[in-house]
Amino acid sequence: MQKVPTVYDVAALAGVSIATVSRVFRKPHEVSQATQDRVHAAVLDLGYVPSGSARSLAARRAGAIGLCFPDFDGIDGGPAPIAYADGPVDAQLDPPEGVEPSGDLYISEVMLGTELEAWRHGMAVTIAVARGERGTEIFDNLAGRVDGMVTLSRTVPERLLAHIARRIPVVVIAGPRAGDEYDHIGTDNVAGMQAMTKHVVDVHGIRDVAFVGGPADSPDDHDRFEGFRAGLLAAGIVAPPEPLLRGDFTRGHGRILGRRLVEAGPVPRALVCSNDQTALGVLDALLAAGLRVPDDVIITGFDGIDASEMSRPRITTVRQPMRELGRAAVDTLLCRLGDPLMPPQTRTLPVTVLLRESCGCLA
Amino acid sequence: MQKVPTVYDVAALAGVSIATVSRVFRKPHEVSQATQDRVHAAVLDLGYVPSGSARSLAARRAGAIGLCFPDFDGIDGGPAPIAYADGPVDAQLDPPEGVEPSGDLYISEVMLGTELEAWRHGMAVTIAVARGERGTEIFDNLAGRVDGMVTLSRTVPERLLAHIARRIPVVVIAGPRAGDEYDHIGTDNVAGMQAMTKHVVDVHGIRDVAFVGGPADSPDDHDRFEGFRAGLLAAGIVAPPEPLLRGDFTRGHGRILGRRLVEAGPVPRALVCSNDQTALGVLDALLAAGLRVPDDVIITGFDGIDASEMSRPRITTVRQPMRELGRAAVDTLLCRLGDPLMPPQTRTLPVTVLLRESCGCLA
């Protein structure tokens, strides 16, 4: 690690030119076996690793794609005192309701999908969390070192994103197609929620259905509510112009909404929730109030997060193909890299309705 | 995006030298405000983004750290047909027992910790999954483009890792200190499990305790079993030389072990499991057999994964500070970068015993 070897060192040791060393890595078939062996021996001997920066610079491609996502947990790089094990192990009571599993899972899945597809094309993935308003890290640390960027919607300030997009292609995940110049990847919120609603009405024969929504400014929530209305309309049921209630997509808020429903009087026969966290919170509250799910009330969610599988009853939901989202984004990015003039793409991935216990399809 | 602007373009437009353009980004305080403004205007005008590769090459530092982890899900880049939404939404029954939430959560947390700490030091994080035996992607796509690497143990083939370590520092997470030259970050498995065991024995007054282990070749499992024995010994209880049973750390296998225990006759009063997944599986099986937890049997886990919080009863467990693992790894890496001659470090992070319903500490 002292005197990092370069192509020159390898070339010298192997008795060839640097061009040949380069070729051994890039196009081995153009080099004789004997030469390859000598070069490989030298590489091993010296502990040579090609410099990525030099390579990228010369080849005019970074060989990496960037992925940025928002700071879900809001850990803005606090004090960061890193403790070390020393004395006694701390033990503490851990009452429920404390923890709120976050959007990490969503990110995690998208990231794995991105990595997988990138890997299939020999690309590395560089990640960056956009913290705060400025989002400078995206510009300083990411944009310049990748061939293209995938970002969750509303993560990077629009101004900045526009600037970056002048240099490298940008693919936005989960955002509304706002008439911008980017490629977009989304899931079929409308059709998914419509199918879910239709299932509740048709299969379970329920007409007393209400929608428990998320933030009014969420495009996802908007589309899902539209799907809900479409589902109702298709069944000849009058659709409300607004969700019965709105939460903020967290389980905690879902619990509050659930309590409110119980207090407000007769709970609708079915509650179609805009996401799983909300559904889980509502479930918590209804069960706590002594209601039976699905016997008294049917509850459904949206997203298909792991937690929806771990409640009792498990939540019937609409599963988003999170990993596929990442894959599709990379795929689109590579297409664009290959053909910069292609018109802006929008890919909408299909969802799946998962029938479980909370709607009564399984016991 | 057509003719990517460089420092030269910016310099020309702003009427300064390229050195000044560089300074505006790197050491703004050395440039007059007026000049800065002109340069910034040119940057905005041109849509200039500094080239990461050129920058890294010239500065002799990549400004990024690498993170590699194993392919938990074994999705070896299968066919990858990416479908698009078109016709009807697919709906399907989703019976339990199908899904096995994977090690993703662990990775995800470590990754977030890594990113956080890297960000605090102005570094990007490049990730790579080591697939298969060869692990070539680590060498080809990662090692050359980062200043240092963090890897989960047993992820990169030893030969390859040794080669890479000749060029950049390597920090291993969760591995046993095998007398190698790397820096290591681990958690206090022994003390954690000892404290857990002691809690069961001392607080709950149980002497009939058994250990449900993981793979025999897992260093984690080994340490945890040692902690278990130490806990027993400290209470004057004879400790078994081997775990009562061994699984493979999955929930599915945990269920099998649970059933086996029920069939085998009287189930021990307390089951200390080597990880949460195993504990959850055992819990599933015992509940299914009509046993009451914690009244008939106490169950404890290790790791503190989200799922341990979602079972009923929730699993009393030993929480690993996963995010801190990532942070500590990066911190160590930066220390090493600053002082290459420092002797190999080993940092053991403290764990926390989380008392919940499955041991009876909470109702």
Add this chain to the structure above:
DNA sequence: TTGTAAGCGTTATCAG
């Protein structure tokens, strides 16, 4: 405060 110029370690284009 600003400019000049010498690299940084590859890749890629031509010859041979």
Add this chain to the structure above:
DNA sequence: CTGATAACGCTTACAA
């Protein structure tokens, strides 16, 4: 199949 050699776009002494 192999070897010169000119980029690649930026950082950084060193001068001015």
